[in-house]
Ligand code: ATP
């Protein structure tokens with residue numbers, strides 16, 4: 290993975306700047322700890338030499354005391370460095386996670402639909418985690434360890450040139466060998482990581498589809514795939530672990546060799562009377578001391594490689610531009626008060642007119658258009674009944690109005706203003722949508738209704754629920770508004786879920802309401818509640834209802850029948866119903882269910 294140094298640097302600067310002081314103290318702590326590690330063996334040498342030459346016991350005690358102080362000091366420093374390191378790493382990666390999550394939330398539906406939740410978690414959390422070490426340890430750790438290594442070698446050269454040369458040769462040889470081994474082993478680990486990511490992706494998808502899988506008797510098939518992946522994982526894991534084991538063993542042998550070299554050199558020099566026993570001990574200890582930096586330099590290079598992969602993926606994600614860009618918005622903040630997104634609303638107050646001008650749309654570039662040259666005008670306050678076979682593009686039309694996607698051709702206007710001009714916040718506040726499948730969050734009823742907006746008072750929420758006839762439902766919950774709901778649409782019937790969606794809508798004040806009716810049949814009681822909710826939702830607003838029931842169709846002032854993304858018929862409902870030639874008239878005769886089933 291080749292990443293320009295500038296990119297590493299940029300990342301470090303961006304995410305360490307907010308915690309400059311802490312990062313700096315971390316660096317100082319690590320450096321101080323290195324200095325102490327170098328100093329400590331010197332005291333031991335003095336101690337041994339003083340003891341073997343029959344020195345003053347009080348000197349011995351003094352040396353021992355200083356040694357203890359230094360050793361304890363080193364422990365404290367390490368503990369603080371560890372603490373600061375974790376703090377720096379987590380703060381930096383959390384900032385990065387926040388930036389990534391915010392960025393992804395701004396990306397459009399086209400982006401979201403092509404990625405599984407598992408993949409997003411891996412992108413936002415997994416990749417950031419691999420960077421934690423990079424932020425907290427890498428620079429200081431690598432530089433520090435290199436300094437420690439050089440320090441030890443310099444000190445050894447100071448003792449005796451031959452010792453210095455011998456141990457240097459050993460250190461270089463060990464590093465080269467370990468890097469070679471690692472480059473052999475790392476592809477195996479990459480393969481393991483890949484298959485584990487695949488496994489969790491698979492698991493996540495199947496778990497979320499449990500109900501369908503069981504209902505369709507696909508469990509055996511799923512389990513076969515499960516065994517297949519796990520089997521592949523086992524093979525790869527075994528290979529990778531063997532390599533890991535081999536590296537570990539090699540490490541042990543290499544360092545045993547190092548110790549042997551140190552012993553041999555010391556024995557030789559000691560036998561010639563060139564060094565004291567204390568110095569022999571010092572040589573031995575320093576040789577032991579370079580084991581850690583050697584090892585850490587190796588793992589840090591590995592971390593760096595992992596970080597590089599993470600950085601390039603993160604950069605890729607950050608470079609993904611939303612196809613849906615926020616519009617410039619308007620200068621006024623008139624009707625609907627303040628605009629959180631800056632810039633005022635550009636739409637007039639009250640019911641909004643809807644204009645589709647030669648609108649075309651396709652989901653994928655190569656596919657046939659879902660909507661083709663669609664023209665439509667709906668005056669403020671009118672209600673349009675949108676009919677059409679399944680897959681004819683009804684939901685798609687609603688999505689375009691909401692700017693979940695942008696048309697590939699033509700223009701959509703709302704209240705006379707192009708929707709592209711509006712800020713997304715503004716647009717989505719003025720258009721209310723009740724979709725076919727209502728998503729609930731694992732959160733309280735209150736948060737589910739207000740979308741986590743604490744400024745809406747409880748009284749208002751209760752009032753809306755009362756209006757919708759949802760009070761008995763609420764009262765049956767253990768903790769009222771504070772009761773936790775499960776995510777998805779768990780625990781609620783389709784009808785209740787739709788009522789909840791209406792409650793969300795009433796808490797805002799949209800000028801256009803889009804109802805994408807659930808096609809499932811509801812029990813009569815819920816149906817009555819929903820009918821009342823629809824009536825209320827359409828009062829004083831422009832409405833587009835994608836209807837699956839005759840009762841709902843009859844509320845419409847106009848009817849539009851879509852077929853293959855084109856307008857098959859559009860006109861006043863009563864006129865169409867009275868015209869025996871019209872498609873709508875025939876539909877009413879043969880029954881809506883035929884078309885809308
Ligand atoms: P229904 O009555 O079943 O709700 P619909 O009229 O709402 O149907 P749409 O959901 O608008 O139909 O779908 C229109 C066409 O676009 C279908 O052929 C569908 O397969 C396709 N389509 C819908 N959503 C996507 C998507 N996210 N990506 C690609 N194609 C899509």
Ligand code: MG
Nearest residue numbers: 683684725805
């Ligand atoms: Mg639909």
